[in-house]
Amino acid sequence: MSPRSRTLALLATTALSLATALSATAPATAASHYHGSHARKHADNIWGGYVTYGSTFKTVSGTWNIPALDCTNNKGIASPWVGLDGWDSDTVEQIGIDFDCSTGKPQYNTWVEMYPQNSIYFSEPVQAGDSMTGTVTDNGSHRFTLTLSDPTKGWTKTYQKTLSSSTSVNAEAIMEPIGSGSVPTLAKFGPMQFTGVTVDGQPISSYATHQSTVTRGTTVLATTGALSGSAFAMTWRHA
Template structure:
């Protein structure tokens, strides 16, 4: 399993280039790296890349996140469905990762409540697994079957007080995992993300996310004053690693692998 990392906003100027270094397979894991906000730009940990505004939608570039988020309010529930695509693992590519997930927080604050799946490559060897995380606690592996091509639905809900419920269902294999955990958090964003948590993005083709809703509403419907819909793509240096499509039906999108980064 690839180690995931987190860079707090206050440490950003001291942590350039430090966000997501690969560790040996099945190493202990930290938190998934997240977006931060600073000045007039959205800032991915380790880099300041910039954005383009289109109405209430912002196109952001990150060194490790692609997908969609909504900000500008307090959110209770995020849910999405995705496919855990097959990873193409070859001996010359080293350690790579692709991790689709859904969650609350982490775009501009210091906690992340999330559940998802991953395929990591260590050379030609692949590792598929499911997980959840309540940062600043580390990643917890879900001991259930995960195969290439499986369909997953994840939901993260702030139920009451400091309690969050995380539910992950493998729609293909027929299992559901549910856990409740406590964390003091702000609920300031909700997101469905394809993350690169290693030095490079595992080759995965095109991956669909469907039914991304926040508090029971399609993410694209958050067009009111104060809300911002964040469309994210992974870019390292001048290389665009993957692309994120426009929303269809206000709740569906795809991420597409483009380049090794």
């Protein structure tokens, strides 16, 4: 092999190795998170959690634990997040994390999204047992601050985003399956609870709320526990 051929072969091998490494660390899914309530359209309901309505809202914040995943015979994704809009509007300003079994092994992928734009994933260390807090704030003039933090690991990510069609008519804390199909496969997650869910500084229970359970037809995928002040549990039932 000539020196030039050897160099080209080495460059090709290096490029392939780099591409493989990047694909191994990239999140398995970059799909957009759902923007509205299937409950308003048909029997399937893809959001689980609580949504405020009947006013406009400035900020929503909530904390949730990162549970263990059981990816045995399950390649679904479960995504908890907090956000504004989406139930009575066509936009969502949201930030959260995917509990991802799509590769057959547990992964945790953090993201921010200004629907209808796609999610932006970012790499920060997260593992089962951590606690996570998300906050979305409407700063006026369709400008938003979206923050996600992992106090267990000691990191915080903050984004400044603009969405001209936003209305901030809802505030929510949600668990949602992500993927293809009207109601995708839901990753099997362990015990999980939202706590400290506040809207404009008050417990979410201070407002008119809609309680939503994740279903596919008559099959319940995840149940939403009773709202106690600013806390409620999400329980996996079916993929």
